[in-house]
Amino acid sequence: MFNKAHFNKINTAVVVASAISLHAQALNHKIDFPKDSPVSLLSEDFGNSNATARGANLIDVNAALSLRNSGQKRIRSMTLMVSTQDAAGKGSVSVPTLDAGPGETFSVHISTRLVRPLTAGNPVVEVTLDGVLFDDLSFYGPDLLHSQRNMIRWELEAQRDRKYFKTLLAAGGPEGLRKEMLSSLARQGDSSQRGVQMVRGRATNIDAEPESQFAFLDIPESPVEASNGRARIGASLAGAPRFEVRNRSNRPVRHLEIAWIVRDQQGREFLAASMPADMTLAPNQSGPVAQDAALRFDRPISIQSMSGFVSSVEFADGSQWIPSRGALDQTRLRQLVNPSPEEQRLSQIYNRKGLQALIEELKKF
């Protein structure tokens, strides 16, 4: 018969199962920088990192790395890749607003959870250098994640925005800079974002959804013009975008990105995704772009319309075009385009330390 002793046995089983399941192991990790790397590791702290077996290997990486610029050039940004064998995909941590001169130190914090199937042996997390960008836009690193393109764009945006703020300071004095900072902080606070998932490959039901037109905002200075956009729209999802692009510059293009804007039933617009495309476009040449992907929003949304604009272009020689501040000051774009990492850094300095600290920071460049 069932009695108190049986209850005790079940309780013990639960406790033992819990203890076995939650037994977290110290994480094996490897930080692998090439010997000729312009960045060297000063110290590492993986104190809160661990690996737990719970149906799969749950690997929590919480690390603080102290790094030093051991090269001869100023470092503007850096990307580290985080991965483990058999885990899905790769993760990365980038610091885009660095200004580390030779011999100077800086720190990077990594907080990542990886899940991989249970396999024999302890999982090993690898942290490797994917790339370093210097102030002359030269690059070092294997670039496995194609981070060079992003890092160059961040640096071009940083140069553009610092120049813009310096011009404001020269023309309007500290008060002019203050107004612009307040305006920037207000825009950052107003930006409406929605959680979104993206799936590549053929989706289950997007093909059955009706196709809608995709309008493009024309930026006159853009070297590439986009047109004839179409995409399928369903309940809280949009997908299978396709459009045509024409290279209206006199330089061959090898990569471009389109910002995808969605308008909801309340008339609010927000950036839903970016659509990068690798393609070769000779001057004046046109070509189609089709993306086999679908977006799904984490909250119900009735998509009323879609639009887009060319947000960056990479030429065959590796140089890039990004919209100027003048182009972004078009009312509609100004509300939609995310501020650059550098604008966010500078506005945060103003917010925390005041106008004089911001002016001193701008003088460094």
Add this chain to the structure above:
Amino acid sequence: MSRHVMETDLALYAAGDLPVWRGAVVKFHVRGCAECRALVEALRVDRQELRRSADDMPASVDWDQLAAEMTANIRVGLAAGECVTPRERKIATVSWRPMAIAAGLVVLLAGAWWLNIPRTDTETIGRALRNIATRGRAGSPQEERGPVVGASSTGVELIENGGQIRIDQGGLEPVMFSVSTQGSASARYVDQDTGQVTITAAYVQ
């Protein structure tokens, strides 16, 4: 006589079964009423005929046995009636012990599931069950058709072939996040003290 005596009283009067007072009243009426008197006479004749018939019954009848057989037949009839009448269900008495064992097992299984099965697997099973329940009408486009990358106020996430990467930068809320149709998701964080910006990303392999 304008009013006659009730026929039942006449029958009792004919048998001598009326009370004394009531019998005197009926006797007085019958003397003066030819119609009632004729009815009383007819009842008395019928009574005498009945007695004669009773005298013709077999002498060997055992009245006690006959009464017992009739009682038995009545009971058989009642039992047969119960067979064709809907019966009331008896509520089985449930013991607390099997219930306690079952509850313990449920708790044990739920605990083991929570401890050992990753949340993503639970979500995947939940989506599959919802799909079955709704016959596929609730299916979302990204379900198990390919790698999924997501970006939200909780960070970035990649789910592919049962594996997962989630980068949340220590629980901080990103100042912005986005996904790319080439298979990546990114989130941007700003250090409140230094202003240093950190961008995390997950990439489909």
